[in-house]
């Protein structure tokens with residue numbers, strides 16, 4: 001059975017990111033077996049709970065594909081050791097002692113490029129921009145917490161950094177920290193692993209300004225929400241400023257604890273909408289000037305008229321044009337932009353087919369389309385297959401039986417099961433959610 005566990009781990013390593021694997025799967029050790037039960041051991045209760053909550057079905061599937069469907073898993077908690085915990089190997093990126101646990105952290109994580117000066121204010125973002133400026137000018141004043149929400153690539157992170165950079169420019173000694181909620185969670189996990197929660201708490205609770213990006217990712221993460229809740233309370237009670245961003249309004253974040261939701265609503269909630277064409281042109285102009293790219297008006301308008309509202313994508317187009325221009329020595333023209341961006345500025349009416357999805361997903365996971373259609377139960381195939389099926393349901397008009405037919409004649413109940421499985425994982429596993437988002441975006445672009 002030990003061999004089985006090692007093989008299951010190595011199969012899981014292929015489908016999970018390095019970070020997830022190192023944080024959750026690698027620390028699980030083989031303990032023994034009795035009858036058809038595989039006994040595994042988590043280093044502590046926190047890891048045990050989190051793995052049970054989010055990864056056990058995956059682990060079980062992996063183990064059963066190597067043994068049989070009767071195999072069960074019992075995940076126990078390791079007995080506390082009295083000696084000092086083993087230090088991680090240098091190669092264990094995520095298991096490295098977190099910043100909070102390795103002494104005072106003087107770094108703010110702020111991106112110096114994201115300031116109010118480099119932010120273009122237009123109708124779509126003026127409310128959030130004004131709120132951010134007000135907070136930057138008088139932290140912990142009227143608007144505490146400030147909750148900024150809006151779609152992907154609309155400037156939330158930029159504004160969050162702008163607040164921090166402004167405060168720092170006025171007061172170099174201000175204690176500011178910018179964190180994504182994912183980094184907050186990973187640091188929490190590592191501090192729990194190394195039993196250094198005091199340092200974690202001290203670090204965050206001594207801040208003058210706490211800036212947390214993409215707070216929606218802590219939804220459903222019980223322990224992270226609890227710790228964030230206490231951090232929030234401690235800062236709020238000491239009249240320190242908290243600013244968070246999210247892709248949704250607090251009420252619309254599934255899995256967000258009620259007590260956090262209500263706190264986010266204590267202060268000011270400001271949204272950022274998709275930019276209109278004029279704002280897109282103004283952003284492109286500013287970016288072109290900053291990067292010394294000569295951008296004619298008609299080309300700026302051509303880019304701005306593309307259907308994307310994601311400013312990051314617009315910037316990407318501009319950077320690509322700038323690169324082609326400097327490599328070929330040719331000026332940017334409308335014809336050149338049309339040619340260079342023909343794969344990016346796309347015909348949105350393009351119809352997505354099951355075959356396109358199968359090919360795209362297979363390429364993404366370096367698999368054969370035939371493997372996706374097969375009935376093989378290898379872990380490295382099961383998840384990509386389920387994702388492909390989910391995307392077919394999501395992006396095409398095909399019915400369950402039609403999708404089943406195209407996936408090697410599978411029964412429609414198998415297709416429904418796959419769709420439901422991915423739907424469930426999407427709310428628990430942000431790595432999987434990122435993968436699905438990337439695939440969806442790639443197919444739509």
Ligand SMILES: Nc1ncnc2c1ncn2[C@@H]1O[C@H](COP(=O)(O)OP(=O)(O)OP(=O)(O)O)[C@@H](O)[C@H]1O
Nearest residue numbers: 118119120151152153154155156157158283311312
């Ligand atoms: N109004 C704006 N003026 C100037 N640059 C902008 C503006 N809005 C967005 N950008 C730029 O677009 C890029 C994406 O913005 P940002 O990362 O802040 O988006 P976001 O809303 O945080 O996205 P995500 O949801 O992916 O976290 C950044 O390079 C940012 O500088």
